[in-house]
Every structure is written in structure tokens, then in C-alpha cells.
Amino acid sequence: MLIHVKIKPDSKDDKIVEKNETSFIVYVKEPAEDNRANKRLIELIAQRFDIVKSKVKIVTGHHAPSKILDILIP
Numbered sequence: 001m002l003i004h005v006k007i008k009p010d011s012k013d014d015k016i017v018e019k020n021e022t023s024f025i026v027y028v029k030e031p032a033e034d035n036r037a038n039k040r041l042i043e044l045i046a047q048r049f050d051i052v053k054s055k056v057k058i059v060t061g062h063h064a065p066s067k068i069l070d071i072l073i074p
Contacts (some may be wrong), residue, residue, distance in 0.1 A: 001022070001071045001072075001073055002022065002059065002068055002069070002070055002071075003022045003023065003024060003039065003045070003068070003069050003070075004022060004024070004066070004067070004068055005023075005024050005025075005066075005069055006024070006025045006026070006044070006065055006066050006067075007025075007026050007027075007028060007032075007037060007038075007041050007065050007067060008025065008026065008027045008028070008065070009028055009031055009032040009037040009065075010029070010030075010031050011028060011029060011058060012026035012027075012029070013021055013026045013027060013028060013029065014028055014040065014044060015027045016044055016045075016048055017051060017055070019038045022044045024045075026041055026045070028041060028042055028044065029039040030064075031045060034065075036041055036061065038058060041058075041067075042058070042069075042074070044057045044066055045069060045071065049073060049074060051071070051074075053074070055072040056069055056070075056071055056072075057069065057072075
């Protein structure tokens with residue numbers, strides 16, 4: 001399942017706002033340096049879909065705020 005995510009690093013709180021079934025805005029406390037925001041993004045999405053982190057992959061947008069993630073749901 002592919003989802004579109006817009007990440008907002010350096011936010012006050014970690015939270016996920018669902019725009020629709022496949023589009024989310026994710027706020028993370030981590031800064032956008034040393035891949036810290038992306039790692040936290042993967043953790044939050046894994047929690048949201050109740051899967052392990054290894055089932056979440058960034059397909060495009062590794063260095064951009066707009067990303068496409070592939071979620072492997074059993």
C-alpha cells in the first residue's frame with residue numbers, strides 16, 4: 001500500500017493528521033538532520049498501522065518534506 005506523507009520536522013509534538021485514507025501530515029519533534037526526522041516518521045507510521053518498522057519503506061522523498069511510503073500490510 002502506497003501512502004503520501006508530508007512531514008513537518010521540529011514540531012512541538014509528534015502527531016499524525018489523516019487527510020484521507022492514503023494521505024497524511026506527520027509532525028515530528030526531531031530535526032531534519034542526520035535522518036532523524038525520517039526515522040521518527042517510520043516509527044510513527046508503523047505505530048499508526050500497528051506493524052513493525054521494517055514493513056515501512058520510504059520510496060521517494062528521502063530529502064524532501066513530501067514523501068511516498070510503501071507499507072507492507074499482511
